[in-house]
Amino acid sequence: MNKRSLASRIKNEYIGKAYATICGLFIIFLTLSIIFFIASKGLSTFIKDGHSIYSFIFSGTWKIDDMGVNSKFGPLIFITGSTIIAIGAVIISTPLGIALAIFMNMISPKLGEKILQPSMELFVGIPSVVYGWIGISVLVPVIKSLFGGIGISALAGIIVLSVMILPTITSIASDAIKTIPKDYIEASYGLGATRWQTIIRVIIPAAKSGISTGVVLGLARAFGESLAVQMVIGNSISFPKGILGTTSTLTSYLTMNMGDSVFGTPNNDALWSMALLLLVISFIFILIIRVIGKRGEVK
């Protein structure tokens, strides 16, 4: 009797429980191995090839020599490129995303649910190469005819990215607005405030931490996007000369060069260091989001 019940417990409970637990722990294992492998490759620029971490972050001279012996690895150009483009995209998307989130929740929930919500899902679903392709075939010629120059520019990258991160900011801001207690809004209306006054004075302050989370996530997505940006910014190894100049980002440079480079050479190690840098940047974004979340809870 006892034996059979053990056997049936194994069959009915333990196998399933063990499977689920392994899947859960596997996520930890995966994350740690990603960090381990990227770090072990990325750090060899500093350990094996003897470049200083300081100059890797603050120097702007990027010189690739064929053998890799006299190469200078100062990826400040790419860091600057990534930052300008990501921040530019966030500057365009944030006001628009907040406006959409307000519209979906305060002005017309019906249109929001029936039209805007599905539109946002479609925006997310459009592949980044298609964004890049439209960037080249439509946006670049438009910029060229409006502002002169060659059209391929940091500005094109900013505009493409701003469309790509709009759904992130909108949906997270909208979730934040949804969780605001109805009492706040009704109290504000009760005091005689108009809808717009309620939006400005009550809704936005109350949803502040949610909106900031959305902005940081948008920034993270903008930093990590590679192909759409790579297709429209020109990939010149230079600081952008103004917003219409060409430049490179961390991701675009990696995309362009990893394929041709030979494993184990200093030039290749430097690419892995850039990947490590991207990993560290995405950690920083997660930390910021956690801090914002904690602050929001305390309130």
Next chain:
Amino acid sequence: MSSKSKDKIATIVLYILSLLVVFLLVSFIGYILYKGSSSLNFKFIFGNPKSSEAGGGIGPMFFNSFYLLIVTLILTVPLGVGAGIYLAEYAKEGKVMNIIRLCIDTMSSLPSIVVGLFGLLVFVQLSKWGYSLIAGALAITILNLSSLTRVSENAIRAASSGVKEASVGLGATQWQTIWKVILPTAMPQILTGVILSSGRIFGEAAALIFTAGSSTSILHFNELSLIGKHSAFSLFRPTETLAVYIWKVNSEGMLPDATKVANGASAVLILMVLIFNFSARIIGRRIHRSFTGSK
């Protein structure tokens, strides 16, 4: 200006902004479909590509995208649903749970190129598989695991409230309850999540360039081997997908009709994304109906 008229103006501005965004989306999709419409024919979608002359198709890439999607789903779904079950039913609030959450957050915000490079290092180089379908599928599995875990966790949590006590009270074990009662109820919602992420997998390129590679061999469908180098179903051959092909056609510029090919391939990609999105919507609506009994 009175606060009443300010309110009116603000409302109008918000309406205009929302309309503009919807208009942008509609014209975006309309433009792609219009531009690619001349290529939406049998010869283009199923034909072989040409390397330096005009008139090539996208047949092998189209097949590759689907095959890669299927292999990825076979890997991702059991893992994601398992992890979702663990988080929703077995894990206790505390240290392990927090670490898993942090890991999920980390994985979901990893740039896809970083995941691609990890794949290059581990699945292409260390494993000695070379650029291969399996390397690509594993890389996108990593990319999508976090979102699928979240979707399944939420679905299972929503489905388990109420029915759990009843089932355990009737003498079922916790796993039996999950397997026979909760999971079937949660399945439609999980399915919606799976279909939506299928759309993303279908369009992913950055993580694939350095794992599945950007070349494809001529496919031989008469061989049904998972290992053989020449079989269309081989897991170990370079597998250029449609999204990667669009990128390559643009960056290499070898094709005289690159614009036409890119337009056509974009239209096919967008059509697939639309199909995935609408089917997810329809399934979502069905669930809502069956749960609430409303029309």
